[in-house]
Structure formats: C-alpha cells, structure tokens
Amino acid sequence: FQYFAARGDQDAIRALLDYVIARHYPEARDADVPALAVLKAATKRQAALIADWMRVGFIHGVMNTDNMAISGETIDYGPCAFMDQYHPNTVFSSIDLSGRYAYANQPAIAQWNLARLAETLLPLIDSEPEKAISLATEVVQPFIAEFDAHFLEWMRRKIGLASAVEGDADLIKRLFATMQDSEADFTLTFRRLASTAERPGKDSGLRDLFPEASGIDNWLQDWHQRLTCDPQTANERAVSMRRVNPAFIPRNHRVEAALNSASEGGDFKPFHQLLEILQRPYDDQPQVAEYGRQPQPSERVLRTFCGT
Numbered sequence: 001f002q003y004f005a006a007r008g009d010q011d012a013i014r015a016l017l018d019y020v021i022a023r024h025y026p027e028a029r030d031a032d033v034p035a036l037a038v039l040k041a042a043t044k045r046q047a048a049l050i051a052d053w054m055r056v057g058f059i060h061g062v063m064n065t066d067n068m069a070i071s072g073e074t075i076d077y078g079p080c081a082f083m084d085q086y087h088p089n090t091v092f093s094s095i096d097l098s099g100r101y102a103y104a105n106q107p108a109i110a111q112w113n114l115a116r117l118a119e120t121l122l123p124l125i126d127s128e129p130e131k132a133i134s135l136a137t138e139v140v141q142p143f144i145a146e147f148d149a150h151f152l153e154w155m156r157r158k159i160g161l162a163s164a165v166e167g168d169a170d171l172i173k174r175l176f177a178t179m180q181d182s183e184a185d186f187t188l189t190f191r192r193l194a195s196t197a198e199r200p201g202k203d204s205g206l207r208d209l210f211p212e213a214s215g216i217d218n219w220l221q222d223w224h225q226r227l228t229c230d231p232q233t234a235n236e237r238a239v240s241m242r243r244v245n246p247a248f249i250p251r252n253h254r255v256e257a258a259l260n261s262a263s264e265g266g267d268f269k270p271f272h273q274l275l276e277i278l279q280r281p282y283d284d285q286p287q288v289a290e291y292g293r294q295p296q297p298s299e300r301v302l303r304t305f306c307g308t
Contacts, residue, residue: 002065005120017124024071033135035124038070040139043114045072047143050110051150054103055158056246057083057186061093061304063101065113078306082249084294086179086186092252092304111143157244158190159223160197160237162230171219171226178219182210185294190245198238200224246281247292250274252301254291 004012017035021028024041031037049072053060060067061079069075079093088104096102101109118136126132155172156164179189188209195204210216227237258271277291285291295301
C-alpha cells in the first residue's frame with residue numbers, strides 16, 4: 001500500500017484494496033466505507049497478534065512497515081528472538097541500535113505502522129481529507145487499549161486466573177517487576193508457576209530463579225490469595241496454565257548451535273532435533289529437558305541477524 005501511495009497510483013491502491021477484501025476481509029465489501037472497514041479489521045488483528053507473541057516473550061526485531069502483514073500474520077522476522085532473562089527493554093536485532101523494536105515498544109510500533117497504512121487509505125475513506133483523517137484516527141487510536149485487553153487476558157491465563165477481577169493488572173505488573181529485579185527467565189518463571197499452582201508448598205524450582213526470594217514470596221502470597229476467587233481445582237489450573245506457557249522455546253544459544261553445526265560442519269542433526277522439540281512446545285518432553293533450561297552466561301547470544 002505504501003509503495004503505490006508513494007507513487008501516487010490511486011488506481012493500484014484501489015485494486016489492491018479490492019484484492020485484500022476478497023482474500024482476507026470479505027465482510028468489508030458491504031460496509032459503508034470498505035477501506036475504513038479493512039483498516040479496522042487489520043487493526044484488531046494486529047492487536048491480537050502482538051499480544052499473542054509478547055505473551056511468550058517474542059521480539060520481532062524488525063517491525064518496519066514492510067514487515068507487517070495486513071492479514072495479521074507474523075512475517076519477515078529474521079533478527080527475532082525469544083527473551084531469556086526478562087527485561088522490557090530487551091533488544092537482540094543487530095540492526096536495532098536504538099532499541100526502537102525492543103520488547104516493550106512493540107505495541108506502540110505496531111500502532112505507528114497502522115497509522116502509516118491508514119495514510120495510504122485516506123483518499124478511499126473520504127474525499128474530504130480532514131474527515132478522512134478523523135475517521136482513520138478513530139480506528140487507529142484505540143489500538144493500545146485493544147492490545148492491553150488482549151495481553152491482560154493472556155496474562156490472566158498464564159498465571160492461572162479463570163475470572164477477571166479488579167486488581168489483576170496490578171498483580172501481573174508486580175510479577176513483571178519482580179522478574180525484572182531478579183533477571184528471572186521469562187519462560188521458566190511461568191512454566192514453574194504452573195507447577196507451583198499444581199502442588200502448593202512443594203518445590204517447583206520457581207524460587208531458584210529469584211536470588212532475592214522475598215520479592216517473589218510476597219507476590220506468591222498475594223497470588224495464592226487471588227486464586228481463592230476462582231473455582232478451578234489445582235490440577236485443572238495447572239493444566240490450563242501449561243497450555244499457554246511453553247516448556248520449550250527456540251532459545252538463542254540452541255538456534256546458534258544448530259546453525260553453526262549445519263553451516264560449518266554440514267551436520268543438520270541438531271537442527272532437526274530442535275525442530276522436532278519445538279513442534280510440541282507445551283509438552284514436558286523429559287528426555288530432552290536440557291533444551292528447556294536457560295543459557296549459562298558463557299552461552300548467551302545477545303545479537304541476532306537478518307540471516308538467522
């Protein structure tokens with residue numbers, strides 16, 4: 001859309017919009033303003049998508065507008081990575097020197113990208129520029145709130161909450177703050193929290209991720225109190241939590257090892273093994289448990305590249 005807009009080719013934009021409607025958003029065909037309906041639908045899909053990938057600690061790494069699909073799918077994420085230690089400002093992409101696409105910046109970047117898409121559609125939204133801008137703004141402006149709603153719902157599921165009550169968002173923010181203070185592993189924190197939910201009082205290894213245990217102990221006390229508001233059994237809660245908290249992610253050091261083995265030694269076995277494990281990320285797979293551990297300091301990979 002931006003390519004044709006930059007060339008001033010309105011006929012091509014209209015043709016492309018018609019194609020997008022036919023392929024992805026047929027319901028927009030009968031809308032009062034089809035271009036506005038497509039923008040609204042794409043905005044909603046992006047809000048759901050970014051929340052979905054951030055709930056597993058994913059960082060796209062190169063969220064340029066040409067790397068965002070109007071269909072709401074994740075594309076062209078070459079220098080991407082999954083966080084090990086949690087920090088909202090985590091950046092891996094070697095070309096992102098300013099942290100523009102850091103983990104916590106992704107919702108705002110997605111909204112900025114959608115604004116650029118909206119600009120290309122303005123002539124098709126209304127012939128009066130100011131009215132077109134106003135209508136498009138009404139669609140793009142609520143994006144962050146929509147993202148927040150999706151992300152909060154994911155996070156409720158990740159910490160085992162089956163209902164929504166006031167104070168949940170604060171409880172989740174406190175967990176993230178505690179994780180940041182302790183540099184706790186993102187994936188292991190939530191996976192072990194599921195074990196804690198299943199066997200209260202038993203050692204799940206969760207506290208091992210927090211050198212200053214008092215912070216997580218205080219949080220766990222409030223969390224257990226919050227769980228009393230939900231009707232699930234401990235087993236039901238743990239099962240539901242494991243469905244949204246992966247045991248395995250493509251950790252950078254494992255990806256790097258597989259790439260090096262294939263490119264330098266011609267040995268693709270590590271790659272195929274990693275691929276097989278990641279096809280069942282929510283299963284425990286005890287025979288390959290070492291693939292779920294966080295990297296040692298000497299194994300950490302801090303930069304990823306477009307070729308990754």
